[in-house]
Amino acid sequence: MKKIITTPITYDQLKDLNAGDTVYLTGKLATCRDAGHRRVIKENIMPENFDFNGGAIFHAGPIVRTNPDGTFTMISIGPTTSRRMEPAEAEFIEKTGVKMIIGKGGMLGKTTEACKKFGAVHCAFPGGCAIIAADRVKDTYGVEWMDFGMPEALWEMDVEEFGPLIVSIDTKGNNLFENNKVAFSEKVTELKDKL
Amino acid sequence: MENKQQLTNILAEFIKTVSIHLPDDVEKRIRELASCEKEGLGKDMYGCILDNLALAKKYNRPLCQDTGVLQFFVKVGTKFPLIDCLEECIVEASSYATLNTPLRPNVVEPLGEHNTGNNVGYKAPYIEWELEPGGDGLSVMLYMAGGGCSLPGRSKVLMPLEGVEGVKKYVYETILDWGVNACPPLLVGIGLGTCAATSAMLSKKAILRPIGTHCDNEKGAKLEKELQEELDSIGIAPLGFGGKHSVLAVHVECAGHHPATLGVGITTGCWATRRGEVVIDKDLNARYTMHTVKEGV
Numbered sequence A: 001m002k003k004i005i006t007t008p009i010t011y012d013q014l015k016d017l018n019a020g021d022t023v024y025l026t027g028k029l030a031t032c033r034d035a036g037h038r039r040v041i042k043e044n045i046m047p048e049n050f051d052f053n054g055g056a057i058f059h060a061g062p063i064v065r066t067n068p069d070g071t072f073t074m075i076s077i078g079p080t081t082s083r084r085m086e087p088a089e090a091e092f093i094e095k096t097g098v099k100m101i102i103g104k105g106g107m108l109g110k111t112t113e114a115c116k117k118f119g120a121v122h123c124a125f126p127g128g129c130a131i132i133a134a135d136r137v138k139d140t141y142g143v144e145w146m147d148f149g150m151p152e153a154l155w156e157m158d159v160e161e162f163g164p165l166i167v168s169i170d171t172k173g174n175n176l177f178e179n180n181k182v183a184f185s186e187k188v189t190e191l192k193d194k195l
Numbered sequence B: 001m002e003n004k005q006q007l008t009n010i011l012a013e014f015i016k017t018v019s020i021h022l023p024d025d026v027e028k029r030i031r032e033l034a035s036c037e038k039e040g041l042g043k044d045m046y047g048c049i050l051d052n053l054a055l056a057k058k059y060n061r062p063l064c065q066d067t068g069v070l071q072f073f074v075k076v077g078t079k080f081p082l083i084d085c086l087e088e089c090i091v092e093a094s095s096y097a098t099l100n101t102p103l104r105p106n107v108v109e110p111l112g113e114h115n116t117g118n119n120v121g122y123k124a125p126y127i128e129w130e131l132e133p134g135g136d137g138l139s140v141m142l143y144m145a146g147g148g149c150s151l152p153g154r155s156k157v158l159m160p161l162e163g164v165e166g167v168k169k170y171v172y173e174t175i176l177d178w179g180v181n182a183c184p185p186l187l188v189g190i191g192l193g194t195c196a197a198t199s200a201m202l203s204k205k206a207i208l209r210p211i212g213t214h215c216d217n218e219k220g221a222k223l224e225k226e227l228q229e230e231l232d233s234i235g236i237a238p239l240g241f242g243g244k245h246s247v248l249a250v251h252v253e254c255a256g257h258h259p260a261t262l263g264v265g266i267t268t269g270c271w272a273t274r275r276g277e278v279v280i281d282k283d284l285n286a287r288y289t290m291h292t293v294k295e296g297v
């Protein structure tokens, strides 16, 4: 059975999720990455047509086609490295009330703390699988912050069963990729010892 | 004039093909690695990767949204009829393919961060030239350098006393620190030379070589094999979720070096390593060497 999270996201929908679980998202989703985080945190500016509160964001820079009638077609949209947003994410969560952050790979301690404190999760979308993601975007209904260029702009979408999303940070302070990293480091220590 | 347009069209079509289809060697290797993961997230993630490849072909769209910065490695005969306008054709094809495939416009101007909108800018796309005296043909190799997979790249000059152990340590640490976010399984290129720059260049050459080929130098080939087994034992693939492997392959390229230095370069490609070669003769007949898909697909 597919576990589906729908926006607006409540704490109730997230509280039983564990790091490593697979979920899907239905509802509204906006891309927001390096420049978008800077705008929210440093310049205190929020998008006009997208409510982060109870919402979901995607660390991604898509390829979008603008059609002759001004509508958009989502061509290809996979995740970008979430770790780059680590310095800003905790503050972003606190400030906006965002409940789900989707990206590539994991995030670190500060974000893990914020997820626990404010009841949010970070999920990893399989890196590079951009057509699977585009296929789940039902409508790209708007864009803001185009002054950043196509990859960094804030694209607003309706998505249906968007995923698979692997919970990487849950609301209880568990962090999948940090755990994996410990296991990988042990292997590397073994390898070095053999040199 | 007509020929120039024809060459531009061939190159634009080639760029598009490389963005949609993995080269044969990479796809074959991914299928092999996928068949080793029998359960859990490892199996699921390879399932996504294979589904994604099929959907990209079906919709004729770039298989990953990060179509990178276009890097061309050109080998041109000095008697190739269009040699004088070749650079112009490559630049024009890059811009055309960006707007019409479409690719993601990635190129930002140096130090200004202004996105040029068509992947063309100051010294972009990147073009490396090699002349073939007397030849009348052309070979264009394209590598799409994505962000995530370019990030682990580095080079360093070790003390010769650090030896092969020093090289290995440097490689392990780089893959441990940066590999997860580079969408593994990775194609790892290692260059061994005198200085940071030549070692880096050799490591780039290493990942342009098809998987299944080996370093011509015996010791280099041995290092490839050892590093591949060792990196695989860390098990970061697929996609950092953990599994039986870490790499698509490890390729080493080495050159005789200064006795006082041991330069090491590392370049990584992701599971979606998109590279290809088109060989074009003087009559502009084109042939892809790394893709079985036909031109115009």
Ligand code: SF4
Pocket (backbone or CB within 6 Å): A078, A079, A080, A127, A128, A129, B064, B065, B066, B067, B146, B147, B148, B149, B181, B182, B183, B270, B271, B272, B273
């Ligand atoms: S590392 Fe490769 S597969 Fe992953 S997002 Fe970047 S270009 Fe795409």
